[in-house]
Amino acid sequence: MIYRLRIEPSGHEMDIAPTETILEAALRHGYALPYSCRAGTCATCKGKIVSGSVDYGEVDAKMLSDDEIAQGYALFCQATPLGDVTIEAKEVGAAAGIQIKTLPSRVARIVDLAPDVRAIFLQLPSTEEFHYLPGQYIDILLKDGSRRGFSIASTPSPGGQLELHIKRVPGGRFTEHVFSTMKEKDILRFEGPLGTFFVREDPEQRPLLMAATGTGFAPIKGMLQQLFANSDPRPIYFYWGVRYPQDFYYQDLLQEWQHRHSHFHLIQVVSRPDASWKGRCGYITDAILQDFPTIGKFSAYLCGHPDMVFDLSAQLEKAGIDSQDIYADAFVFAKGKSS
Numbered sequence: 001m002i003y004r005l006r007i008e009p010s011g012h013e014m015d016i017a018p019t020e021t022i023l024e025a026a027l028r029h030g031y032a033l034p035y036s037c038r039a040g041t042c043a044t045c046k047g048k049i050v051s052g053s054v055d056y057g058e059v060d061a062k063m064l065s066d067d068e069i070a071q072g073y074a075l076f077c078q079a080t081p082l083g084d085v086t087i088e089a090k091e092v093g094a095a096a097g098i099q100i101k102t103l104p105s106r107v108a109r110i111v112d113l114a115p116d117v118r119a120i121f122l123q124l125p126s127t128e129e130f131h132y133l134p135g136q137y138i139d140i141l142l143k144d145g146s147r148r149g150f151s152i153a154s155t156p157s158p159g160g161q162l163e164l165h166i167k168r169v170p171g172g173r174f175t176e177h178v179f180s181t182m183k184e185k186d187i188l189r190f191e192g193p194l195g196t197f198f199v200r201e202d203p204e205q206r207p208l209l210m211a212a213t214g215t216g217f218a219p220i221k222g223m224l225q226q227l228f229a230n231s232d233p234r235p236i237y238f239y240w241g242v243r244y245p246q247d248f249y250y251q252d253l254l255q256e257w258q259h260r261h262s263h264f265h266l267i268q269v270v271s272r273p274d275a276s277w278k279g280r281c282g283y284i285t286d287a288i289l290q291d292f293p294t295i296g297k298f299s300a301y302l303c304g305h306p307d308m309v310f311d312l313s314a315q316l317e318k319a320g321i322d323s324q325d326i327y328a329d330a331f332v333f334a335k336g337k338s339s
């Protein structure tokens with residue numbers, strides 16, 4: 001049996017199988033809805049069911065409460081149709097038509113960036129085109145059918161490599177492999193590009209607030225490279241938080257950007273400083289709220305630890321940023337994600 005899915009206000013209509021999530025159906029037809037983890041753990045894809053009913057799937061009450069369900073909300077990455085369904089969602093035009101592919105890649109280079117962070121550079125098959133927007137992520141496909149998300153730190157270039165920044169998770173199946181047994185020339189399969197975390201154009205040219213913890217810098221790096229390459233005039237305030245001073249990396253590049261681009265402001269914050277650290281201390285959420293107690297006319301891009309992303313997002317809304325202008329990739333764990 002096949003049902004119909006309609007997206008309001010665009011009026012786009014498509015078929016949807018009973019076993020398919022609303023997000024999967026939309027992406028299959030080339031319409032991008034806002035989304036990130038695809039596992040029901042980040043709520044980026046939360047939206048309204050206007051008519052029809054759905055099976056809500058496995059949802060964490062923290063991401064979708066009973067009250068929200070009663071008001072008609074669902075997580076589109078989990079909800080499957082029980083009949084024809086109409087939803088309300090703001091489609092993401094820039095990502096429409098970007099094909100999600102499953103590809104093999106070869107590990108071309110492995111570089112240590114910080115004590116617990118490695119970059120791996122993936123060479124794609126020369127016969128394949130791979131389009132993505134800086135900031136999107138890929139899912140590495142493991143042999144047991146599970147997958148692990150990693151943000152792309154590079155920008156697209158013909159024949160170019162995909163750069164990933166991998167933080168070691170103690171006992172983590174994939175990340176421990178990256179730090180112990182992975183070698184150059186190894187083959188990795190992945191699916192991508194995924195997610196809708198990329199810089200939006202803005203006719204109002206509002207300043208950009210970017211905030212990352214740890215390897216949350218990866219997608220921000222690609223976004224910044226793109227903004228500078230496009231001579232985008234918007235002021236940029238980038239807050240990067242880590243635990244220890246030695247967790248920062250790419251410091252030469254960031255200094256060069258500060259030197260070259262007077263509209264780029266870098267604020268690095270350390271939560272467990274030692275005597276060598278002369279910069280800001282604490283958490284980036286506090287630093288941002290100290291610097292901008294009222295912050296109405298900004299658009300915000302948040303990435304990294306889920307606690308920071310969810311907390312800062314809520315605080316920014318309270319301080320005056322419209323929720324529609326806050327974009328985020330929370331590095332939630334791969335719980336329950338399979339190919």
Ligand SMILES: Cc1cc2nc3c(=O)[nH]c(=O)nc-3n(C[C@H](O)[C@H](O)[C@H](O)COP(=O)(O)OP(=O)(O)OC[C@H]3O[C@@H](n4cnc5c(N)ncnc54)[C@H](O)[C@@H]3O)c2cc1C
Nearest residue numbers: 148149150151165166167172173174175215218331332333
């Ligand atoms: C959209 C997206 C983009 C991401 N981008 C990046 C990125 O660019 N760089 C990066 O380093 N990470 C990124 N992550 C996080 C990354 O996917 C996980 O760290 C990774 O899946 C861990 O895989 P593993 O096999 O090593 O651990 P697993 O074997 O899956 O987990 C082992 C144990 O560690 C816990 N765990 C898993 N991940 C984490 C974590 N991140 N922090 C703390 N505990 C964890 C698990 O609950 C489990 O108990 C991203 C996640 C998402 C959803």
